[in-house]
Amino acid sequence: MTKSALTLFFVTLSVCLSAQIKIKGIVKDTKGEPLPGVNVMIKNSYDGSSSITDGTFSITTEEKGKQTIVASYVGYKTFEQLVELAGNEIDLTISLKEEINQLDAVVISAGSFTAGDEKRRTILKAVDIATTAGATADIAGALNTLPGTQKVGETGRLFVRGGTGNETRTFIDGMVVLNAYNPSAPNTPSRGRFLPFMFKGTSFSTGGYSAEYGQALSSALVLNSKDKAEMNQTDIGILSVGADVAHTQVWDKASWTGKVQYTNVNPYIGLVKQRVDWKTAPISLEGSTAYRQKVGKSGILKLFGNFNNSTFAMYSHAILDPTISLPYRLTNNYGYGNATYQTLLNEKWNMRSGLSYSYNKNDIKLGDSLLNETEKGIHAKSVLEHSLSDQVEIRLGGEIIDRNYSASRYDTISKQFQSRSFRESISSFFGEAEAYADKHFVAKAGGRFEYNALIGQASFDPRLSMAYKPAKKGQLSFAYGSFRQTPENQYVRINTQLSPERSEHFILSYQVISERRTFRVETYYKNYFSLVKFVNGNPYQLTNSGNGYAKGIEFFWRDAKSIRNVDYWISYSYLDTKRDYLNYPYAVVPTFASAHNFSFVYKHFITPIKSQVGFTYSYTSGRPYYNPNLSTEKFQSEQTPFYQDISANISYLPKSSLIVYVSCTNLLGRDNIFGYQYSAQPNSSGEYVSQAVRQPAPRFLFLAVFITISKNKSVNQLPNL
Amino acid sequence: MKTIILFLAMTATVVAKANDAKYVEAMSKNIEAVYKAQTIEELQNAVNAFDRIANAEKTKWEPLYYSAFGYVMMADREKDNLKKDNYLDLAATSVEKAKKINENESEIIAMEAFIHLIRLNVDPASRGQKYSTLAMLSLEKALQANPENPRALMLLAQLQFGTARFFGAPTTQACGTVTKALEKYETYKSENPIAPRWGKETTEKLKQNCQ
Numbered sequence: 001m002t003k004s005a006l007t008l009f010f011v012t013l014s015v016c017l018s019a020q021i022k023i024k025g026i027v028k029d030t031k032g033e034p035l036p037g038v039n040v041m042i043k044n045s046y047d048g049s050s051s052i053t054d055g056t057f058s059i060t061t062e063e064k065g066k067q068t069i070v071a072s073y074v075g076y077k078t079f080e081q082l083v084e085l086a087g088n089e090i091d092l093t094i095s096l097k098e099e100i101n102q103l104d105a106v107v108i109s110a111g112s113f114t115a116g117d118e119k120r121r122t123i124l125k126a127v128d129i130a131t132t133a134g135a136t137a138d139i140a141g142a143l144n145t146l147p148g149t150q151k152v153g154e155t156g157r158l159f160v161r162g163g164t165g166n167e168t169r170t171f172i173d174g175m176v177v178l179n180a181y182n183p184s185a186p187n188t189p190s191r192g193r194f195l196p197f198m199f200k201g202t203s204f205s206t207g208g209y210s211a212e213y214g215q216a217l218s219s220a221l222v223l224n225s226k227d228k229a230e231m232n233q234t235d236i237g238i239l240s241v242g243a244d245v246a247h248t249q250v251w252d253k254a255s256w257t258g259k260v261q262y263t264n265v266n267p268y269i270g271l272v273k274q275r276v277d278w279k280t281a282p283i284s285l286e287g288s289t290a291y292r293q294k295v296g297k298s299g300i301l302k303l304f305g306n307f308n309n310s311t312f313a314m315y316s317h318a319i320l321d322p323t324i325s326l327p328y329r330l331t332n333n334y335g336y337g338n339a340t341y342q343t344l345l346n347e348k349w350n351m352r353s354g355l356s357y358s359y360n361k362n363d364i365k366l367g368d369s370l371l372n373e374t375e376k377g378i379h380a381k382s383v384l385e386h387s388l389s390d391q392v393e394i395r396l397g398g399e400i401i402d403r404n405y406s407a408s409r410y411d412t413i414s415k416q417f418q419s420r421s422f423r424e425s426i427s428s429f430f431g432e433a434e435a436y437a438d439k440h441f442v443a444k445a446g447g448r449f450e451y452n453a454l455i456g457q458a459s460f461d462p463r464l465s466m467a468y469k470p471a472k473k474g475q476l477s478f479a480y481g482s483f484r485q486t487p488e489n490q491y492v493r494i495n496t497q498l499s500p501e502r503s504e505h506f507i508l509s510y511q512v513i514s515e516r517r518t519f520r521v522e523t524y525y526k527n528y529f530s531l532v533k534f535v536n537g538n539p540y541q542l543t544n545s546g547n548g549y550a551k552g553i554e555f556f557w558r559d560a561k562s563i564r565n566v567d568y569w570i571s572y573s574y575l576d577t578k579r580d581y582l583n584y585p586y587a588v589v590p591t592f593a594s595a596h597n598f599s600f601v602y603k604h605f606i607t608p609i610k611s612q613v614g615f616t617y618s619y620t621s622g623r624p625y626y627n628p629n630l631s632t633e634k635f636q637s638e639q640t641p642f643y644q645d646i647s648a649n650i651s652y653l654p655k656s657s658l659i660v661y662v663s664c665t666n667l668l669g670r671d672n673i674f675g676y677q678y679s680a681q682p683n684s685s686g687e688y689v690s691q692a693v694r695q696p697a698p699r700f701l702f703l704a705v706f707i708t709i710s711k712n713k714s715v716n717q718l719p720n721l
Numbered sequence: 722m723k724t725i726i727l728f729l730a731m732t733a734t735v736v737a738k739a740n741d742a743k744y745v746e747a748m749s750k751n752i753e754a755v756y757k758a759q760t761i762e763e764l765q766n767a768v769n770a771f772d773r774i775a776n777a778e779k780t781k782w783e784p785l786y787y788s789a790f791g792y793v794m795m796a797d798r799e800k801d802n803l804k805k806d807n808y809l810d811l812a813a814t815s816v817e818k819a820k821k822i823n824e825n826e827s828e829i830i831a832m833e834a835f836i837h838l839i840r841l842n843v844d845p846a847s848r849g850q851k852y853s854t855l856a857m858l859s860l861e862k863a864l865q866a867n868p869e870n871p872r873a874l875m876l877l878a879q880l881q882f883g884t885a886r887f888f889g890a891p892t893t894q895a896c897g898t899v900t901k902a903l904e905k906y907e908t909y910k911s912e913n914p915i916a917p918r919w920g921k922e923t924t925e926k927l928k929q930n931c932q
Contacts, residue, residue, distance in 0.1 A: 037762060039769035041776070046747055048773040050766040072772075074807060231854050515802065567846075605846070610889050656888045 021085050024058040025092035027051045027071055035073060035096060043068040043080075061085070075099055077390075100391060100436045106469035108444055110477035110509040110522065111208035113146055132601055133614040133649040133663060139192045139202070140181075143221070144618075145599040147522065147554035147571040148206030151620040151643060152592045154674040154693050156189025157181060159592050160206050161526060162550025162577030163218030163503075166488055170194075170221045171213065173302060173340045175356035176401060178377045182284070183332045183362055185314050187674075188276060188696045193308065193334070198290065200226045207505040207524060208479025211430040211446030211463045212383065212397060217485045217503045217528075225302060228292040229255035233710035240703040241265050254293040261286045263310075274697045277315040279327060284310030299343030308334040316366070319679035319691045326367040335359040353382040370410040375489065377403040395432045395446075400425065405489050420493040424454040424486060432463070440469045450484070455497055459484060477509040487532045495542045502530045516560035518569075526550040531581035539583070548579025548587060565605045573597040588636045589624045591675055594643075596621040615648040625675040628688045643672045659706040669698040747774055748783060748915045755791050756919060764795045775818070782826060783915050785819035788812075789832050790917070793839055802843050812836050827867030828917050834859035834876050841883075849887070856880055869909040872917060874902035875924045882930065896931035899924060 027038045034055025041048025047061040064085050069092065071079040076096040083090060132142040140158045144151055150159040157165030170180035172194070184190035201224040213220040229248045237244040246259035265281035274281075286308040293301045313329040338356035345351055356379045364371040383397035406421030432446030443466040451458045465479035484500040492498055504527040511520040531546025558569035575595055580587035596619070603614040622639035630637065649663035666672070672695055678688040751774070755767035768791035775784035792812035796805045813836055819829045834856045841852035857880060863873040881895035906921045 037765040037769075039772055041769075041773040044777050046743075046774050046777050048769070050769045053762075070776075074811060230851075230858060607889070653888055656884060656890065 019088070020060050020062055021064075021088065021090065022058065022060055023069065023083075023085075023090045023092065024056070025090075025094060026055045027057065027073075027094045027096060028055055029076070029096055029098065035076075038071055038073040038094075038096065040069065040071045040094070043070050069094075071096060098439055100439055106436075106440055106442050106467045106475050108442060108465045108467040108477050108479070109475065109511055109520075110465060110467070110479035110507045111148075111505070111524070112203060112205040113143075131603060131612065131614060131649075131651075133603075133616040133647045139194065139196055139221070139223075141191075142196070143204050145569070145571060145601050145616060146204065146206075147520075147556045147573045147597075148219075149573070150575065150592060150594060150597055151618060152674070153643065153645075153672060153695065154187045154189065156184065156191060158219065158221065160219040161524060161552065162548070162575055162579075162590075162593055163526075164590075164592060167216060167218035167485065167503075168221055169213070169216035169219070169485075170223065172223050172304065172338060172356075173225055173354060174212070174222070174352060174381060174383070175338045175340065175354045176215075176358075176377070176379045177336060177356070178358040178375060178403070179334065179360040182308070182310060183330055185276060185312060185328070185330070186316075187677075187693050193306065193336075194223065198225055198288075199223045206522075207526070208463070208465055208481045208507045210444075211432045211448045211461075212395065214428055214430070214448050214450060214461070214483070215401070215426070215485050217483050217501060218526075225290065225304060226292075227300065228253075228294060229257060231710055233708055236707045236709075237261075238705045238707075239263075240701070241268050254291065256292075257290045259288050261288075272697060272699075272701065275694055276696045277317065277325070279313040279315060279329075280311070282310060282312040284308060286310075295341075295343065297344075299341065302340045303338075305337040306335070308332070310334075319677065319689050320681065320683055327365070329365040331363045333359070333361045348387045350385040351383070352385075355380050368412040371407065372409075373405075373407045373489075375403065375405045377401060391436045393434045395434075396430070398427070398429050400427045402426075405493065407489075407493055422454060422492060422496045424452065424492070426453070426486075427451045442467050452486070452500070455499065457499065459500075473514050474510060474512040477507075477511070479505065479507040479509075481505050484530075491532050491542055494540055498532060498542060499530055499544045501528070501532065501544070501546075503528050517562075518556065518558040520556040521554070522556075523553040524551060526577075528579060531579065533581050534583050537583050546579065546581030546584075548577065548581065548590075550575065550577035552576055565607070566603070568600070568602045570601075571597075571599045585632050585635050591624055591626065591636065594620045594623045610653045612651040613648070614650075615646060618645045618647075619643065623675060626678070627676065627690070628678050640673045640675055643674070644668075644670050645672065657708045657710075661702075661704040661706065663702045665700045666695065666698060671695075671698070744774070744778060744781070745914055748787075752787060752915060755787055755794070758791075758794070761795050761798055764791050764798075767791050768795070775815075780822065782819040782823040782829060783913075785815045785822070786829055786832060786917070789815035789819065789836070790919070793832070793835055796839050805843055806840070809836055809840055825866050827863045827870045827873060830859055830863035830866060831870060831873040831876060834863060834873070834880075838876060838879060845887075853880060853884065869905050871902050871905035871909055871924070872920045874898055874905055875920050875927070878902055878924070878927055882927065892930065896928075899927050899931060903928060 027035045027040065029035055036051055036053045036055060038051040039048065040051060040057045040059065042059070042061055042063055045061065045063055047059055047063060049057050049059050051057040067083060067085050069081050069083055071094045073096060075098065077099050079094055079096055128142065132145055140156060143149060143158060148161050152159045152165065155165055158168040159165050160168055170177045180193055181190040182193055203222040205220045207218065209220045213222070229250050232250050233248050235246040242261065242263035244259060244261035246257060248255060248257040262285050264283045266283070269278055269281045286306070288306040291303040295301050311331040313327060315325040316328045318324040336356070336358050338354060340352065340354035342352040358377045361374045362372060379399065379401045381397065381399035383395060385393060385395050387393050402425045404423050406419065408417055408419035410417050428448055428450045430446065430448040432444060434442065434444040436442045446463045448461045448463070461482040461484060463481040465477070467475055467477040469475040483503045483505070486492060486500050487498050505524060507522065507524040509520065509522040511518065526549060528548035530544040531548060532542055532544060533546035535541040535543055552573060552575040554573040556569065556571045560567040575593060577589060577593050578587040579590050598619040600617040603612065605612045620643040622642050624636040624639055626636050627638055645665060646667045647663070647665040648667060649661070652660040654660065673692045675693045676690040677693055678690050682688050751767050751770045755764065758764045758767055768788050771784045771788040771791065775788060778784060789812040792808045792815065796808035796812065799805045799808060816829060816833050816836065823829060837852045837856035837859060841848050841856070860873055860877045860880065863870060878895050878898035881898055882892060885892045885895055902924050906924060
């Protein structure tokens, strides 16, 4: 080799053996506390090290020139800084800023119970809705064991914090569901139309809910349907009141589930005596279909449909002379469809849109009188969500709900058809901003603008909520909101120009969730105004001059940790409410309100007998009832005896794909009285005669066998029960 | 002139081989560390090293694989359920990145199944069905990609044991899988010097349930 080549060789060699540079320093958080375990490195190089317990780190590197130092650690924003690697040593002080991680940041919880979404700290799991004894797999039934709800057993609906059952509105995937309950005979409980198995998450609010939801004075029940299924399976159910078959088919990017269910309560009532004089106990045929498809990288399209045809007939006996009876028959046809589409528009924008259609028709025959009622509704909605920064998110949306209602009656006495109908179209815009100051404080402010074309009124309702998390475990939450809702159809059809009924909520809540225990206490004040009232007791002259209030305090304690395989919760609600509405002469406690509501729910998985056992104890203090024999000063001053119920259920798993389910309500057979009905006329002594409104039977016993056929032997319907 | 060009060419090859050797050396050192680690801190250090190598070597799946492995070990040791889920999320992110580099690598898909199984453990009552289904689907894919993968077989045996125990059913199927897994731990050898080797001890412990 030539001399110049050798020189080149040695120069190259010396360049390779250049000096090492030491980069050292300390990593702290914004409070000045040292952070151990932080990954400090030179971008795109192997060189780096982890900070030790006192937060200090030390890196030795042969890299030179302009390099980027990166520091990253879970829960904190990644830090980057450009440095010039020259000289011998570089000293850095790195300060890492906390990231607002949804998993442990403060959450606004006032007036809301969220179930499902397994990673978040929720009070209920999706399974809970379905496994609560006494509910017989009915969503409203299970939610009735939570604070803020009133047990109004003869209806089976959700009555929240001094509000009627009509004041709770159901939404599936953000789209409104009109007529969410199956129709029922008078004073017999109805069931929700949708079964818990369809949903991955439930958000039940007892007040103060988001500006995204409207037309509900008291509560919003927001159900989120399941995403794409993962496995083909066929499910067969053989029930004491019918049978059902469901099939799920899965493709690479889509899945479809279809279910057909036939219910016939007649064989059951043939065996178990009922207080209701059934001519034909309820029979129904229902089908539902759900299709999910992944679209592109982040979009998901969901299509859902539900069809139901049901009928029943009973004899309604007069109170004064029970031998006089009138046949009462109801046939209901229901259809609901919704389509929703959700996708990320880009890194910071998210869009959800949907369309839903509800159709409900009731044909009622009482004696020779015919009444039919039809309600159709279309709901179109679109919401945009935008992350302004990782601390602020805004939500904007618009929707239209267009409803058509008509009722017609054939009166045998006048031999005429009378009909009433109306069309109500409500357009709304809503906006909401949610801002995190840091992990410990969040505030949400929003408003809802509505225009009701039927009455030609525009309105604005503000909503405000905030939460503060002082320590690692507890959090304090506050919510305020103004709400409005069109009165019930039976009143609007008489006076289509009625204004919406209004309410205002103020809620303060404190909750602690730790590992598998939850404690919560909440207090509230609700102001009702513009309620429908009869003028001079005339049900055909209606105004909005009614008002009322509701206030109370509630406690909730849940423990899934203390006793192995046992999960229990206790809930207590105290309600003080009065309202002056409909035919009330002045403000009194309404008939659906009870001062004290208590529930104890217990669930236990007993491995030796391969069964999940549950029982629920419920107590409700007496409710007022209207006694026409009393003078006006004593209007609704008497109360029924208290309500008490112990229900139990057991799911037995002899094999992985087979479940035997037995449930029974009111085990002790207590004769619960929900109220009293009085005869339309006084008897010969001038007194109105009463008849107690009782449960349709002392107990409801339900048996079922569920079979799952699928490739994966460990799959069954236990989570759905 | 010719000599200089030849010399420079040789240097380039030496440098390239040195880079590969540097990669294998760095990986081997950290793989020993992650296998030996006892505490969450030690695991975090090893994971940090793998994340750094992954950042520098954008075409290699192994650093992401071991980063996921480290996070799964941390999740397993962590008592707080919220932090457990946090670590599993980080493991899942590493697995997703690894899958983008090598779609059909049996070890990566088996690691995905491992993550599902630990997630299941956090709350078996609510998560049982969802994650046992997802784990089963992943293990099927992993075994399709490499039927000899002892780790996929070991995880399958764990899933089968869990299911059998939950329903009080006999463990014959699970025991069969365990025996097969142990066999593969003996016979299966990968060509990759930094291929995963873990899991034999766990499999031997599982076998004890079969006598």
